[in-house]
Amino acid sequence: MLPAAVLERVDRDLLSFPGAGLSALEINHRTDAYRSIAEATEAGIRRLAQIPPSYRVLFLPGGASLQFAMLPMNLLPAKKTADYIDTGAWSQNAIEEASKLGTVHIAASTSSASVAHLPRPDDLNLTPDAAYVHMTSNNTDVGTQWKTTPVVGDAPLVCDATSDIFCDAVDLQRYALIYASAQKNLGLAGVTLVIIREDLLDRSSPLLPKMLSYRVHADFKSLFNTPPIFPVYVLGLMIDWLLERGGLEAIGVVNARKAARLYTEIDRTGFYQGLAQPNSRSTMNVTFRLHQPDLEQRFIARASDEGLDGLAGHPTVGGIRASIYNACPEEAVDALAQFMCEFERTAG
C-alpha cells in the first residue's frame, strides 16, 4: 500500500519527469536526473533519522534475504562468532543463512514460546567480542516488536528493520547497521536500504564479489552497477511524504494510535485473544485469534466482503493479522475496529 500523495506524484511524473524530458520510467542512472533523485533521497533519509556523517546510506538490490548472506560475508571473520536473537520466522531465516557462512551463537530465543514475546533487552547470553549482534526489530509472523533496544555492550548491533523502519523515532546511534527492504514502509519491492557505520566497511574483504561487498557499494555511492532506479525514486517520494507529515515522531504518534485502536478492541471483552504479550505488541502487525478456527474463517470472509482484505495470519501461525504499515490510513484501521466490534456482536 502506498500513500495517496505518493501515488499522485508518480502519476504526475510518469509520462514526463520534471526537467528530464522523458518518463520517470526512462531515467538513466548516469544522468543528473537520477543523481538528483538519489542525493535528495539520501539527504531526506539523513534528515528524517538524524543520521550522522559517520554512517553511509546505501540502496541495494536483493531484499533483506540477500542481506542475510551479505552480512556474514562482510562482517563475520572466520575466527569470530556472530550473535543472533531469534524472535520469529525472519530471525530464523537470517540465522540459517549466517550459519552457512560462519559461526553463529543464539543469544536468546523466543520464537517457539507459547505466547509470543521478546527477550528482556538486558537478558541476552552474549558472546564476548562477538563480530556483531543481529536482531529483527519487528516480527511479522507473531506480531511482536522491540520497544527498547537490546543491550549488547560494545558489539555492533545489526537490525533487520524491514517491517518497521521509520515507523517511529529511532536512536540510530544505538545501531551499527540497519537494513530494510522497501516493500513495507519504503515503497516498492526492488530496493533495500542499508544504513551502515563507516568503520564496518573496513571488514569487507577485497576478495568478495563486488556486488556482495558493502565497501564497493559505499565507494561507488550505490552506483557500482545499474541500481533499481524506479524503486529508489519511489523510496524518495516515501521519504518526502514522511518529512511532510512531520517526521518520525509524528508518524510514531499516528502508528501508536492506529495500533491502540485495534488492541483496545482485542482486549475489550475476551472475544478476541491477542497473540503477543502486551509489552511485546507490534504497531505494524496486530495478531489475534478467535475461539474457534471456523470463526476465524468467517471473520476473514466477512471482512473481505466489506473490503477489508489481507487479514489471514502468517501461514505458520494462523489466526488473524492486520498489517498496518505507515501508509495504511487511520480510516482503514477505524473501519477494521468497527468491523471487529460488529462481528463480535453478530457472530455469537
Added chain:
Amino acid sequence: MLPAAVLERVDRDLLSFPGAGLSALEINHRTDAYRSIAEATEAGIRRLAQIPPSYRVLFLPGGASLQFAMLPMNLLPAKKTADYIDTGAWSQNAIEEASKLGTVHIAASTSSASVAHLPRPDDLNLTPDAAYVHMTSNNTDVGTQWKTTPVVGDAPLVCDATSDIFCDAVDLQRYALIYASAQKNLGLAGVTLVIIREDLLDRSSPLLPKMLSYRVHADFKSLFNTPPIFPVYVLGLMIDWLLERGGLEAIGVVNARKAARLYTEIDRTGFYQGLAQPNSRSTMNVTFRLHQPDLEQRFIARASDEGLDGLAGHPTVGGIRASIYNACPEEAVDALAQFMCEFERTAG
C-alpha cells in the same frame, strides 16, 4: 527508453490495475494478480524465444553484475575450470568476479585489439571438460556483437545477453544459460532474466546462501523472496510488445534496418570511421569516430541541440556511440542518420 505502447499501458494501470482494485505499484507478490503477471510473462518469453520445457525461466534481482558472481558460485566446482571469452569491458567484469571464486581460463581475447572485433566462432582455445564457457553476446563499449554462436562442443555455453537479448531470433538450445538485466531491452532496471537448462540446477550446492542459488529460485518459481514486482510487470509488457510486433524475427528485421541506416552513413565517404570490424558490428550499439576529437565534441554538442542525446562513447573507448535498443524507434535512427549527413556537409 520504453516503447510508447508500454508507457501508455503503465499509465493506464498505474492508479487502477485491472481486476485488482489497487495501483499497479501496490500489487503484492502473494496475490493472484502477481501470479498472473509472472505466469503470463514467463509464458510470453517461452513463446517469443521458443523455449522448451527443459529450461527454467527465472526473474532475479541484482543485475548482470550479481550474475557474474552467482554463475561461478553455482556452476563452477572447485576442481573444474570455466572458460571465458574476453570481448570487452563487460566480459572482463565477469572474468574478474569469476576469478575470485574459481579457476578461470581465457579461451580467447579480443578486448585489447586495435580494431574492435570478435574471435572466430570456431577458433577458441577451450579447456577439455570445462565447467562452462562464458560469452558476452554484445559489447556495449566497443560496439561488437556475435553473429554466429561460438562453437564450444559439449561444454555448457553461458551468455550475458544484457545488451541485446531478444533483438533478433535466437537458437536458444545452443545455450545452457542466458542472463540479461532488464534495463536495455526488457524494460526497467531491477530485474534480471535468467533462462537456465534444468540439468544445471543440480550443480547448485545446498550450502549456498539461498538468495544466490539458482536451484532455490527455480524451486520457488522466483518467489523465494519478494521479487522486484513492478520491474517484472514492465518486463511482461515489453514481452507483449515484442509479440505484438511479430516476435523476434520481425524485430530482428527492424533492428538490422536501423543499424544498416547508420553503418551506411558511416561508410559513405570516410568522414566517419566505424570502430568495429564490419563482420563484428553491433545492431544495438553503433560506434564510430571522427578525425579529430574536437570534431567529436562538436558533433555531440550539435546533436544534443537537435534533441539527439546520449551519443558520447563509452568512457574507456571515447568517440561516438549510438545505442539503438529495441525500443528506439526507426524515426530516431533516421533523424540521427540525417544529422550525420548534415554535420559532414557543414562541419568541414
